[in-house]
Amino acid sequence: MTQRQPTPETTPAPIRVLVAEDQAAVRSGLVLILRSAPGIEVVGEAVDGEQAVARARALRPDVVLMDVQMPRLDGVSATRQVVAEGLADVLVLTTFDLDEYVFGALRAGAAGFLLKDSDAARLVEAVRTVARGEGLIAPAVTRRLIKEFARSGTATTADPSVLAVLTPREREVLGCLGRGMSNAEIATHLTMAEATVKTHVSRLLGKLELRSRVQAAVLAQELGV
Structure with a gap:
C-alpha cells in the first residue's frame, strides 16, 4: 500500500509594495523596514509622482506607499491616477501639517494615511491593513480630518x-x-x-x-x- 506524501502548506503570496518617495534617505529607510518584514516584498521604487504612476502600471503592486510632496507630479495627482486605473491601493505618507494635501488624497481615493514619524511596526501593520482591503482609518485620524x-x-x-x-x-x-x-x-x-x-x-x-x-x-x- 502506497503511503500518501504530506501536502506542503500553501504559503500566501507576499504583499507587493511600490515605495514612492523623493527623498533618497527616507525612501531607503522605508524600503529597509518593509524588506525586513515577513510576507512583504518591495517590488520597486519611485522618486516622483510620474514615475510612481508608470511603475504602478508596469509592476501592478498590491500597495503603493505614496509621499504627497514630490516633484513633477505630486502624490495627490499620482494617487488619483493609480486609483482611477485600478492599479493598486494607495497608502499616503503625510505630516498632517499640509491639510490641502490630505484632503486631496482623500478625495483621490487613498486607502489610508500614515504619519511620516510612525515607527517601523506601525508602517508594516499599515501596509498589511491596506493590503487586506481595510483602509487605515484610526478614529483619531478621522476625527482630525473632520475637524480640519x-x-x-x-x-x-x-x-x-x-x-x-x-x-x-x-x-x-x-x-x-x-x-x-x-x-x-x-x-x-x-x-x-x-x-x-x-x-x-x-x-x-x-x-x-x-x-x-x-x-x-x-x-x-x-x-x-
Whole structure:
C-alpha cells in the first residue's frame, strides 16, 4: 500500500509594495523596514509622482506607499491616477501639517494615511491593513480630518438622504467604519462572518459612489451615523 506524501502548506503570496518617495534617505529607510518584514516584498521604487504612476502600471503592486510632496507630479495627482486605473491601493505618507494635501488624497481615493514619524511596526501593520482591503482609518485620524474640513471650510455638506439607498445592515456597517473598526472588529460587533462584512462594505461603497473606506468613514462622521 502506497503511503500518501504530506501536502506542503500553501504559503500566501507576499504583499507587493511600490515605495514612492523623493527623498533618497527616507525612501531607503522605508524600503529597509518593509524588506525586513515577513510576507512583504518591495517590488520597486519611485522618486516622483510620474514615475510612481508608470511603475504602478508596469509592476501592478498590491500597495503603493505614496509621499504627497514630490516633484513633477505630486502624490495627490499620482494617487488619483493609480486609483482611477485600478492599479493598486494607495497608502499616503503625510505630516498632517499640509491639510490641502490630505484632503486631496482623500478625495483621490487613498486607502489610508500614515504619519511620516510612525515607527517601523506601525508602517508594516499599515501596509498589511491596506493590503487586506481595510483602509487605515484610526478614529483619531478621522476625527482630525473632520475637524480640519470644518475649520477650513472645505467640508462637504453631506445630505442624509444619500443613506436611503443603504439597507439597515449596511448603515450599521457604515457606522462601524466611521468608528475606525476593522472588518474583524465589525464582524464581532455585529455578529456576522468577516466575509459578509467585506460584502457589505463593497456594496455600500458602490451605492454611495465612494472610492475608499476612508471616504466612507468621513461621510459616516459627517452624518453622525
